[in-house]
Amino acid sequence: MSVNDVIMDALVANNVGYVTTVPCKQLAGVIEKIEASSDMIHVPANREDEGMGLCAGAFMGGKRPAIIMQNTAIGVTINALATLIQFYRMPLPMLISYRGEVGEPVACQVEMAVHTKALLAQLNIPTYHFHKPEDADELSDILSYAYMGRKPVAILMDATFWKGQ
């Protein structure tokens, strides 16, 4: 099974009902499946902090939210994570395309990659790094954990992982 299908199955198994996305080349396949799914509302956002506002509202409206984004966006979401998602104790799984890792063709992506884990650690956000396609098998449990703990949780998915598409 492709990692895109494993991700979709995990979202459906966890009753995720509201997904906002900002695209990345590595995420194209999974975003296409989310758009086509009748199990969840898909809202493309223009920026990731906007997406977090949408997810916060959807959570208060009774839906389980998730955001799909690229790691370069960590910088623009720190305030939303700290003063909205964490301050009000809301769950938010962040499925993150981890650009700038081994296999990356674009040098500029490395510049945010070197800060990604440090920023997430500074924010005390539980962080998982998917490197091999079989790592996706843990996603369902990670989603359950995020909703149980009512916290943002980051899942970084690098280029080697996406070879499993």
Next chain:
Amino acid sequence: MIRSDVLKTLIPIISDELVVCNIGLPSQEMHLLDDQPTNFYMLGTMGLASSIGLGLAMAQSKKVIAIDGDGSVLMNLGSLPTIANNQVPNFILLIIDNGSYGSTGDQPTYAGMKTSLTEVAKACGCDNVVECAAEDTADAMRAALAADQTTIIVSKCESGNIKVPVIEMDPVTIRDRFMGAVAS
């Protein structure tokens, strides 16, 4: 009329509705004038009131009013195309447009200069955009609540603030109380 005057005229109309209140003085004034479980007070995250309101409206069927400011809308201008392209029958965005950053000392915003948020919202594709004078805001809100259509109200009012205390309620209490009201 300043923002607090506009809010006073709205309270009899919106008191029982779900209201997402923008950070700073809008939240503090609503908290002082009409604290309700149906009010969600933003204590941080300037710019996201319209996004939180839209997410809430999309996730359930009760009417949702987001009370935003011109400065905050300018900070998250990307929200307007998202609203335009995801129009739901139960979402009202009220932009209190006093042309200034009220909570930080009334510094002027571009909305008080050359930029018309009404025209921006229309250009983004929002179908039902109503610009009104401050004293007509209550009527515009009544009409918006009666209509089953995403409505953006741009209420042009004067800048100025009343003295209000900081909200000391715990954010989790605000959120939990609000979620109870949403689910009831």
